[in-house]
Amino acid sequence: MEKRILDVNLYQNNRIYKTDRIMKNVSITILVLGLFCTSCAVVRPGEVGIKQTLGKFSKEVKVQGTVLYNPFISRVIKESTKTSNIKLVLSLPSKEGLSVNSEISILYRLQANKVASVLENLGQNYEDVITSVFRSAASDVCAKFFAKDMHSGMRADIENEILKKMKVNLELQADGVDLIAVLMKRIQLPSGLANSIERKLQAEQDAMRMEFVLDQERLEADRKIINAKGERDAQIIISEGLTKEIIRIKAIEAFRELSKSTNAKIIITDGKTPFIVGSQETEVKK
Template identity: 80%
Template structure:
């Protein structure tokens, strides 16, 4: 009989008390008879009465919502894109999120994103979503989402909106590719023309240098220098062992042909 009473007492304790383990990156909120507590439980063990209460655990780590949407553009085109919405819950405000949005708060985030994305993307051309303007579009969507979410609940921290794998309409994509190709061809031609211009300038500078050098030499060739050069040539010829005949009047410069026959230059 005593054993039976002990068993009943232990069963009563088990039925009237239980525990939940809160792991790192989580918080726990007690819900008693449908009412959420404002107390936030962090890592550790939380005891509760399973007959009247339960513990709702929510992650405070960064989460990623992936969407595949067709976004409108300013010119009325549809641009397909993969979207990532990065967010996390503020651990101290999880109760506010659950009270206002419930545990299905991700569907609210998705709805807010769809509305914000449609409003923002409609102000930009389709090509902007595939260019450096993408970051601007992402920031505007993020700011609009924050404004709309703050009206509904406090405790969801939006980190980033990322537009990935942008797929432009086929006709527009081909047009952009042709434009980019034309720009590359123009840049290539500009480079070639610049190189040709530099080469032409180099040749002009070389020609001017040669001309100036010849002018300097011509100005320095006086009759006296010419006679000195002629005498030096005679001396070099006299050192040669080959037989030679030199006929000159001693006044005019000498001309030496390929056969080393020295003849006086005509002086008309």
């Protein structure tokens, strides 16, 4: 009886052990399959990640951190939300029909919460769409301006008009691309036009220089006229103030000064005005 009870207990223990072992194996298998069927994507600062499952984008956009997904049916698309720069070198038309070579920079960034709209409507090659929209807008706007305007202070107006037209055209395609600025960094005019503008500027400089010289001459002439008028007025005032009494007083003062001199002199006078005749000098004083 005791042996039978012992055999039953042993059988039950073996059965429990086998069951536990099977459960552990199943758990390990499930864990391995789970790890095998799960991947992890890391979204860094300045990026956003969006999960695409069976071709459908998730409504949730990951800003930073890790994203778990099934690599067999899903993938994580990461896009930068930093300010990006598209550089272009192209020929722009002008109002007079000339071609102006220009180096352009287009500054833009993606709006984090609207990345799905951009990818659904424009795809991952959205920069090609932005470039195409710019080419169309730039051609339409630059055709309204003369070539010389692109090389003058009107460049900022041209850039602003291109930017406005790009925003209108791009919003028809998708929402989520934030256009910041259009910069025309380098403008190369046709050689003939550049030489003409240079000659015109040189002529304007020469005209300004000649005008400056003429202004200086006019000022000098005015100065001489004013000086001559001053001298004339001074002489008139002096001649009007010379009376007989003043002349006599001046003559007496002249005699007094002559008497103090140590030089030998011959003074001939009529009592009014002295004439001095000396061996070394002849003076007339009034």
